[in-house]
Amino acid sequence: MTKWGIFTLSQIPDQTRRVEVFYADLPHFDLAENLGHDKVRIAEHLFSNYDVVTSAQVYAAAITQRTKRIGIDTAVAVVPIYHSLRTASDFALINILSRGRLDFGIGRACPAHAERAMRLAAERVPPYVYAHHALIGLRSRD
Numbered sequence: 001m002t003k004w005g006i007f008t009l010s011q012i013p014d015q016t017r018r019v020e021v022f023y024a025d026l027p028h029f030d031l032a033e034n035l036g037h038d039k040v041r042i043a044e045h046l047f048s049n050y051d052v053v054t055s056a057q058v059y060a061a062a063i064t065q066r067t068k069r070i071g072i073d074t075a076v077a078v079v080p081i082y083h084s085l086r087t088a089s090d091f092a093l094i095n096i097l098s099r100g101r102l103d104f105g106i107g108r109a110c111p112a113h114a115e116r117a118m119r120l121a122a123e124r125v126p127p128y129v130y131a132h133h134a135l136i137g138l139r140s141r142d
Contacts, residue, residue, distance in 0.1 A: 003038040003039065004035075004036070004037045004038055004039075005032070005037050005038055005039030005040060005041060005071075005073075006028060006029075006032045006037060006039075006040050006041070007040075007041040007042075007043075007075065008025060008028060008040070008041070008042060008043075009043050009045075009050065009051045009053075010022070010025045010042075010043075010051055010052045010053045010059075011050065011051060011052070012052060015049050018052050021052050022052065026062065026063075026066060028040075029063050029066055029067055029070070030066055030067065032070060033067045033068070033069055033070040037070060038070065038071055039070065039071040039072070039073055039103070040063060040067075040070055040071070040072055040073065041073040041074075041075045042056055042059050042060060042063070042072070042073070042074060042075065043056070043074075043075050043076070044056040044059070044074075044076075044077065044078060046078070046081060056074040056076075056077040057077070057087075057090045057091065057094060060072050060074060060091075060094050060098075060102065061093075061094050061097060063098075064094060064097040064098040064101070064102075065097070067101075069101075070101065071101045071102075071103055072094075072098055072101050072102050072103070073102075073103040073105060074091075074102075074103070074104055074105045074106075075105050076105040076106050076107035077091070077104070077105065077106050077107070078106075078107055079106050079107070091104050
């Protein structure tokens with residue numbers, strides 16, 4: 001069986017309309033669910049005009065309240081800029097709110113400008129960030 005989904009970067013060329021883009025983007029998730037898609041995938045980009053979503057946690061939580069069936073993927077939550085236990089706790093709550101529809105994707109990289117803004121160095125990324133998936137106990141819906 002073929003699975004279908006959508007991936008959104010919530011992009012908008014005119015940065016003066018950042019707020020509007022959320023109200024334009026969120027209905028796409030409703031539409032994807034109504035069309036029978038299996039997944040929605042969201043990304044985050046802090047300190048960027050590439051994507052207006054600055055927190056996969058917050059956006060995923062909003063999507064859980066708009067949809068009932070469709071899976072929600074993070075591509076990716078950039079863990080070096082968050083505290084590991086806070087991240088695990090937030091995504092565990094999102095998984096509960098979604099009734100198990102979350103597929104939690106993490107990454108350790110963040111753009112150099114975000115590293116500078118957050119005063120982070122790549123070598124400071126703790127090795128246990130890769131244990132988030134096991135810590136939260138999320139399972140794929142495949």
